Amino acid sequence: MLETEAKYPVTSVLFACTYNAIRSPMAEALLKHFHGHRLFVDSVGVREGDVDPFMVAVMDEIGIDMTRHRPKTFDDLEDTSFDLVVSLSPEAQHRAVELTRTMACDVEYWNTFDPTIVEGSREARLQAYRDVRDGLQAQILKHFPVRGGPTV
Secondary structure, three states: OOOOOOOOOEEEEEEEEEOOOOOOHHHHHHHHHHOOOOOOOOEEOOOOOOOOHHHHHHHHHHOOOOOOOOOOEHHOOOOOOOOOEEEEOOOHHHHHHOOOOOOOOEEOOOOOOOHHHOOOOOOHHHHHHHHHHHHHHHHHHHHOOOOOOOOO
């Protein structure tokens, strides 16, 4: 079983951000990429959003296809039995705390930059998304190390 800073094995993780369009779907896809079916992983947003084409592009650069991602909200969750909820935006942190008030579930806040606020050329904007992707990857590998395999 995988363990984070929690005192017990983590078998299910929910990533949450504001729109489930950039940060949380990236985190979900990266954790699935490194740990496959060893964990149940999902992602949500506080509000409804649209798939972000820059997110799709930078994930494609590392071989992860995000074209099928469909943003969803906390209200769309069919199951709320998570061992760990990781919020990636302040708004998502508040909603995660609300969600888990009556649950035996850990909540962690990973302050993650919102790349949509970067202005400039297409390349400058893509670089902001890459920085978020790479930062999330580092956090995921720190909290969920790949045992017996390479850590990209």
